[in-house]
Amino acid sequence: MFRSLINKLIPVQSCGFHTTSCLNEVQLLTRLRVVDNSEIGKRAMAEGKPPKVICVYNKKRVGYIGDRVLVAIKGQKKKGILVGLKQTQKVKVPKFDSNNVVLIDDNGTPLGTRIHVPIPTILRTILKEKTHAKGADYTKLLGIATRFV
Amino acid sequence: MSLVIRKSTVEILCAAKWIFRRDCRLLSTLPEKTEIVVDEKERIPGRKTRSYNPILENRHVYPEFLPDPNPNWRNSLREKMERADMLKRRSQIDIPEFYVGSILAVTISDPHAQGKTNRFVGICIERKGCGLRAEFTLRNVVDHQGIEVRYELYDPTIQSIQVLRLEKRLDDKLLYLRDALPEYCTFPLDMDPEILPEGTPVPINPVQVKLKPRPWLERWERQELKGVSNIEEHLKEKDRVRRELRKTPWEKYDLMKNYRKTIPAEEQSEIWNEVYNQLQQMRVSRKKMSRKRTVTTPKTQLA
């Protein structure tokens, strides 16, 4: 009886795909959580259709904190900034339980008026570095944050 | 091996004591001294043949002073230099005694933050690394968002580490709090420190958390966790069978494995003899300082 059970289980054990916890990287088609109060973001999250990443604007194509992403949300293309990541972070940088995104438009102005989760303080430096004099101004995002950790 | 057994028995005893004392206090207002006497009487027959060495108990209070047991990385001189550096850092900042399950508040100087300081409160869910590499992880749920921050114990940007509630939990690692209901790791950021009366042993909190339904981050059912109450609810028959198959009950009898994982008692006592005096001195001087502070603070309030 027991032997037959084991025999049954063996093909299950050797199945090809890995079952360990993944690196939680933000890459193509990762589902994100919108954490601002923009109308489109709120509705998408309420309907249970969180946005998908369709492009990460950096060379590695893996999103790290403060990176700009293009997301597909409710049939539209919107840009967003990653403000919290699930994957293991450096020392003193917070690691979140979900991959958070704040939606922005092309000029870097956030679509919402408030972020209702904490924001890592390191974003203040990262976004300031990413902002150029004539390009988009991402630091507006910091103005609508409620709390930093 | 025997160390581990003793440790576990002591823990169980402590847990029993804790519950027992709670009940006692509800019923009567007996002074604590009598209880301690009872405890000691209980302990003596249950002790192993090996003699009880109080200096070895430091391994729970200062676990990072013990080197990595991997023989490929051992070097006595390097370990000595490392310990000297750790003591130097400890002379600048009070690194208190805390355990996995204690609630801490850590203030760091952060070049990114607005006031150049950053404070975070959370429960310590993991403590790992040895020597100057020692680190711990704090977890909290702020605004319904679970947040974890990893800190290095000897990082010179840490301004203070404050223990808000000193207690232990039933497990060595509380990583399962990631999959537990959020109320088990929600702590207010302006929490007040709870002060234990001096001389009491560190209480063990026997709280058992409830896990969220699957999917989980790890297979918690295989880890023999004591601090989880509803793990059986979420399991299927398949999981139970595979848990049985994957069990390694012989490992606790594997003397060599345990020996390789731990630092022998002789080496430990050598280390503790080297650092104990300084640590004790620092403790005493800190206590004096804190007493002075407690005396002076009300005056300022009055003024």
Place this chain on the structure above:
Amino acid sequence: MATSNMKLLCSVLNKMRIDHITTRSINSPPRFRPPYWYLPKERVMSDEMLTQENKDFLEEVKQDKLNLQNTLESPLIKSETQETLQWTPGTRRTGLIARKIGNYPLWSKDGKKFQTTLLQVVDNHVIKYIPPEEFKPMKTSKVVWKEKRKLGCLLVGSETIDPSTVTKEYCGLFNTVGMLPKRHLCRFMVSPQASLPTGTPLFATHFRVGDYVDVRAKTMDRGFQGVMKRWGFKGMPASHGVTKTHRRPGNIGAGGEKARVWPGTKMPGHMGNRWRTLRGVKILRINTKHNILWMLGVAIPGETGAMCYLFDTVLPLKKLKTPPPFPTHPPADDLPLEYYDDSIHLFEEPTITFEES
């Protein structure tokens, strides 16, 4: 009749010419001639059936020799001529033999963490100096067009060992200069003005904090390894009908003209255990009591406890700019215990705080 036949045969044989014989003549010089200090070191230990008294006597002699060695004063103190020597950017100083003893982090003053490797300079002594005129290394058949810079050879040993544990020949190498045998012996090519007398102890203060050095050591021995571990090949898929070729190299060359394995093709083989030099490693901290150097980075080859050789770096941008201790740092008692690089935060300093800009 027979004799005439013999003569005929002899004449025929004499006329025969044999070309292209590849014989190894006894007199031809060997391709490689190891230096004279490459002597067998390991000795087969045997129980000599000594009485206890004899053993005690031997122990006493060893202790006496060791004490004599320890009381040996550095020749640099006696001779006052050292001040006259001047360091110029072209001169080459001696190096050190060090032991890798592990790694741990240091923090910089702006709160950044550096991983460092600790190297301990153990009991280094100069054994012998061979001036450039006498130093004749290997004979090469190559024609030397340009007269090379003449460098002398300085033998440096580290870690004194019990003379009875090594062979007589190896021991004799040290006996001739009046030293006890050392476990490790290394040759450093130095400029003639950087030569040092026999018995000069070398310390970690030979280098300064903030200098860059080259570290030469043997990499970790990983044994015979496949192509994925040795060269970082990708391997082949785990599934999708792939059979028996998951970690194999695949194709190793083209057909036609190139239908052979080209030299230098990356293949499975022995990995590690070869000499490698890591150039331009910065020194962050020096302990003068235990002679420990804290080097930036963890990429120094070899496992913990391996030996490595330290040289002044040859990288043009990281070369020494100010005169270092030349020819070496003389032994001194009044040195500070530790030297730190300017960027390093001391552990006994108060907590780092950042100023609002």
